[in-house]
Amino acid sequence: MVAYADFHRRSLVDRDGFWREQAALIDWHRPFDSVCDDSRAPHTRWFAGGLTNLCHNAIDRHLAERADQPALIYVSTETGQEQTYTYAQMHDEVQRMAAILQRLGVGQGDRVLIYMPMVPQAAFAMLACARIGALHSVVFGGFAAGSLATRISDAQPAAIVSADAGSRGGKIVPYKPMLDEALALSGSAAQVLLVDRGLAPMSRMPGRDHDYAALRDELAGAEVACAWVDATHASYTLYTSGTTGKPKGVQRDTGGYAVALAASMRHIFDARAGQVFFCTSDIGWVVGHSYIVYAPLIAGMATLMYEGLPVNPDAGIWWRLAERYRVTHMFSAPTAIRVLKKHDAALLREYDLSSLQRLFLAGEPLDEPTAQWIGEGLGVPVVDNYWQTETGWPILTIAQGVDSSPGRLGSPGFAMYGYDAALFDPASGEELTEPGQKGVLALKGPLPPGCLQTLWQDDARFEATYWHSIPGRQVYSTFDYATRDADGYYFILGRADDVINVAGHRLGTREIEESIAGHPGVAEVAVVGVQDAIKGQAALAFVVPRRSLSELGDTGGSQLVREIGARVDGHLGALARPRAVHLVSALPKTRSGKMLRRVIQAICEGREPGDLTTLEDPAVIEHLRARLEA
Numbered sequence: 319m320v321a322y323a324d325f326h327r328r329s330l331v332d333r334d335g336f337w338r339e340q341a342a343l344i345d346w347h348r349p350f351d352s353v354c355d356d357s358r359a360p361h362t363r364w365f366a367g368g369l370t371n372l373c374h375n376a377i378d379r380h381l382a383e384r385a386d387q388p389a390l391i392y393v394s395t396e397t398g399q400e401q402t403y404t405y406a407q408m409h410d411e412v413q414r415m416a417a418i419l420q421r422l423g424v425g426q427g428d429r430v431l432i433y434m435p436m437v438p439q440a441a442f443a444m445l446a447c448a449r450i451g452a453l454h455s456v457v458f459g460g461f462a463a464g465s466l467a468t469r470i471s472d473a474q475p476a477a478i479v480s481a482d483a484g485s486r487g488g489k490i491v492p493y494k495p496m497l498d499e500a501l502a503l504s505g506s507a508a509q510v511l512l513v514d515r516g517l518a519p520m521s522r523m524p525g526r527d528h529d530y531a532a533l534r535d536e537l538a539g540a541e542v543a544c545a546w547v548d549a550t551h552a553s554y555t556l557y558t559s560g561t562t563g564k565p566k567g568v569q570r571d572t573g574g575y576a577v578a579l580a581a582s583m584r585h586i587f588d589a590r591a592g593q594v595f596f597c598t599s600d601i602g603w604v605v606g607h608s609y610i611v612y613a614p615l616i617a618g619m620a621t622l623m624y625e626g627l628p629v630n631p632d633a634g635i636w637w638r639l640a641e642r643y644r645v646t647h648m649f650s651a652p653t654a655i656r657v658l659k660k661h662d663a664a665l666l667r668e669y670d671l672s673s674l675q676r677l678f679l680a681g682e683p684l685d686e687p688t689a690q691w692i693g694e695g696l697g698v699p700v701v702d703n704y705w706q707t708e709t710g711w712p713i714l715t716i717a718q719g720v721d722s723s724p725g726r727l728g729s730p731g732f733a734m735y736g737y738d739a740a741l742f743d744p745a746s747g748e749e750l751t752e753p754g755q756k757g758v759l760a761l762k763g764p765l766p767p768g769c770l771q772t773l774w775q776d777d778a779r780f781e782a783t784y785w786h787s788i789p790g791r792q793v794y795s796t797f798d799y800a801t802r803d804a805d806g807y808y809f810i811l812g813r814a815d816d817v818i819n820v821a822g823h824r825l826g827t828r829e830i831e832e833s834i835a836g837h838p839g840v841a842e843v844a845v846v847g848v849q850d851a852i853k854g855q856a857a858l859a860f861v862v863p864r865r866s867l868s869e870l871g872d873t874g875g876s877q878l879v880r881e882i883g884a885r886v887d888g889h890l891g892a893l894a895r896p897r898a899v900h901l902v903s904a905l906p907k908t909r910s911g912k913m914l915r916r917v918i919q920a921i922c923e924g925r926e927p928g929d930l931t932t933l934e935d936p937a938v939i940e941h942l943r944a945r946l947e948a
């Protein structure tokens with residue numbers, strides 16, 4: 319085995335040679351002209367001139383060898399459905415879906431918004447878009463009408479694929495009314511394709527709303543060839559939260575993404591064709607895009623797609639599925655493991671998990687007790703990996719296929735091949751090279767294949783947000799604080815911006831603040847993320863009402879708090895609903911009027927708030943403490 323440090327070094331010093339080799343892991347319809355064209359940095363172009371297709375690489379190219387092998391294993395403990403699609407069946411389903419989209423007028427370069435629960439049709443729709451060169455924009459099913467409308471307005475989709483409802487812990491969550499509201503709010507003229515699961519009644523608008531089952535029947539046997547697109551052709555956008563209320567449409571290419579995923583399956587996940595990958599994320603998140611849909615299929619594996627809770631019908635369900643389907647690789651998030659930890663550890667030992675090689679965890683910091691508990695319970699290595707929606711695949715981890723270094727508790731590991739990681743002082747821009755120094759983790763350009771090309775129709779925001787935040791440097795900022803020890807292991811310390819991480823999901827506190835601020839009874843609001851034993855972080859809202867606290871009284875106060883909760887639910891979804899809303903008479907601000915969210919956060923977590931010299935009114939601190947205790 320080549321020492322990992324050499325592998326990593328080569329990926330940077332012989333960048334073209336390294337990635338040319340990785341590019342051989344996928345099929346090209348026409349070879350590329352250049353490997354890495356960084357002449358318009360930071361808009362790096364990977365494999366320009368090469369023609370390829372993500373769907374071809376995920377499905378068609380496997381048909382000769384594995385047409386009858388499982389590609390998608392679908393299990394829903396919500397509806398009891400359990401179905402396996404072979405590569406040949408996937409090929410058929412995806413072509414029919416592609417034909418339906420074309421029937422609805424979708425062409426190359428058009429956007430298709432996918433607002434779906436975890437059903438196979440969601441994956442068919444993503445792959446069908448890739449097949450015809452349309453861009454998908456998947457919106458997490460837990461988002462409500464307001465979030466959905468913002469994304470529809472930004473993406474301007476030609477079509478939307480949705481369903482009657484999702485289901486969570488047996489509770490039906492109707493999607494169609496939220497979609498109708500979002501369509502009205504955004505004024506979109508998109509065609510709508512509806513998968514009717516028979517879970518909730520749906521109204522349909524003639525001429526706009528189309529029935530998936532009927533069109534699927536009509537288009538049986540449809541053949542839709544893969545559109546050969548340039549490697550730099552955008553394959554999708556995926557919205558993520560940032561420091562402003564407006565979500566960012568992370569845009570990804572085609573060829574670079576396919577190569578990056580294929581390479582990650584080999585080097586990072588040590589996975590091979592014919593094996594079974596079970597990623598418990600949701601297709602609405604980047605982990606779901608990369609490691610439920612594309613990467614396992616590109617690698618010729620079976621991917622297990624699961625709709626349901628990890629504890630329903632009992633906390634052994636994942637391991638039961640792992641046994642039944644001989645899962646070799648599992649990928650989940652620390653929050654889910656912390657939920658399982660509340661249940662009997664014996665459940666982990668009831669099943670034959672001899673097929674399982676490793677458990678990968680990502681999305682939020684992995685605490686040592688959780689890592690130890692699950693590692694000992696399963697008897698397999700637990701591998702932490704750190705990355706972002708923007709990068710599409712891990713930035714920090716231990717590459718299981720090329721590196722036998724041991725993991726170190728509390729650290730995701732080393733910088734992955736292709737990533738030139740460094741720590742910077744965010745105030746001076748100085749690069750920090752001594753072990754243990756704390757700085758902002760940044761990546762020197764060019765970013766490796768698979769990372770974002772830009773933000774959808776907003777090059778200026780892409781450049782300003784990511785590439786100009788560290789003084790005097792043009793480097794990509796992750797907005798995470800980190801340290802590196804003498805052996806090169808990185809430790810992530812938390813965000814350097816107003817983004818919080820609730821149960822592995824990234825939320826912008828500004829988005830929640832904007833939703834709350836719209837309530838007519840609210841004068842001012844601050845939302846902060848505070849430590850939460852299960853979810854990692856939770857949002858707390860501090861609201862200054864328009865009427866004074868004494869005028870409002872207890873009843874008026876409780877009523878306002880309830881309305882604020884319902885408002886966030888309706889706009890953004892239950893995920894964003896603050897754990898508590900505290901009514902206060904003032905918020906801590908500097909004399910120049912800047913809200914000191916970090917001070918609020920420190921008080922909530924029982925820490926000393928630090929330097930308060932810039933505070934306009936020191937009495938506000940005692941007031942906040944008193945309200946928290948009330």
Ligand code: AMP
Binds near residue numbers: 681684797798810
């Ligand atoms: P998202 O784009 O939603 O995947 O969120 C990315 C952010 O989640 C990162 O910038 C980190 O703040 C956090 N994160 C993701 N993975 C890890 C990890 N393994 N350890 C610590 N933080 C993580």
